Structure formats: C-alpha cells, structure tokens
Amino acid sequence: MPGQMQRMLRAPGHVLEIAMASTPNAPSSTRIRSALIVLLGAVMLSTVGCAFGEFRPGDPFDRQLTLDQAQHRYTTLVRFSEFQKARSFIAEDGRDAFTKRMKRLEDARFTDYESETVELDDEKEKATVRVTYTAYTAAMPYEVEISEVQEWSRDGLKNKWLVVSTFENLETIAAN
Numbered sequence: 001m002p003g004q005m006q007r008m009l010r011a012p013g014h015v016l017e018i019a020m021a022s023t024p025n026a027p028s029s030t031r032i033r034s035a036l037i038v039l040l041g042a043v044m045l046s047t048v049g050c051a052f053g054e055f056r057p058g059d060p061f062d063r064q065l066t067l068d069q070a071q072h073r074y075t076t077l078v079r080f081s082e083f084q085k086a087r088s089f090i091a092e093d094g095r096d097a098f099t100k101r102m103k104r105l106e107d108a109r110f111t112d113y114e115s116e117t118v119e120l121d122d123e124k125e126k127a128t129v130r131v132t133y134t135a136y137t138a139a140m141p142y143e144v145e146i147s148e149v150q151e152w153s154r155d156g157l158k159n160k161w162l163v164v165s166t167f168e169n170l171e172t173i174a175a176n
Helices: 029-054 063-079 083-089 092-103 170-174
Strands: 004-011 014-021 109-115 126-136 144-153 162-168
Touching: 063 083, 063 109, 063 126, 063 144, 063 162, 083 092, 092 162, 144 170
Parallel strands: none
Antiparallel strands: 004 014, 109 126, 126 144, 144 162
C-alpha cells in the first residue's frame, strides 16, 4: 500500500494488520485544533472590540463620538477651573470674551456638573448641549447652579468641533 504504513500485531494465535494513514499532505488533528483555536480567539477579540464601542452603526464616520469626546473634555476642563485649556475648544472669535468672562470665576470652586443629551442636527454639523454646574466661593459658602448652553459646530466633514458658550446665572457667583 503506497503512502500508508502497515503494522502487524501478533497476539497468541492471531495476526492483526492495521493500516494507518500517514501521507505527508493529510492535516493532522492537532493542526486542525490549533487552527480552530486561533480562529475562535480572533472572533472573541473582535467581539470585545465591539463591546468597547468600536462598532457604531449610528454614525459610520464617527463624528458624534468625536463630538461627545470634545464636549466631555471641554466640560471637564471648565468643571476643574482649567479655563486656559478649555479656551482651545472655544471658537476663535469668542476666545478673548471667554477668558475675560471666566476670569470672574477664579475664586469659584465647581463641585459637580450635569450634561443633558446632545442634540445633533440632521447634517451632523451642529449640536447643542445644556450643562448645569454646581459651584461655590469662599465669600458665598453655599452652592449655586450655573447653566451653560454649548453650541458646537464644525466645518464640513472635519472633526474639529468648536463651541460657542453662553452662561446663565454667572452673575450670582461672580458678584460675590
């Protein structure tokens, strides 16, 4: 039998012939198992990627996620009084006014904030978010709420979102 190996086993009174396939091109069960394990591992890793937000069917260009990240970063910077860093998210023509307005809040300590849902327009170029900060000053040791309306926009398909910020109730904390 070409390509096969014959093996003779002798038992008392019997001769048993076993033919075993040993062609070099035939895949062994170990190779098949290894390939299946690798394939299963790849499938599992891809599903983990989906679980961590890598699959976003709502916006195939990932624009809203970028907006969410920019909005969260800006709001967090304001909440921790990092106004110079937050300034980079402000539209060019409003940066000086933002810096001047936030200078009045140097003594304020923000304790918390709450963002409402982002309202994104149909063209996915403009968005509006309302944020409410909670803050106090040493001169006014009780907390007050300061509301901010963030109007985000971008130029075409670029992912550089800039904000025009409007604060309400800012005078109540800045006056003290």
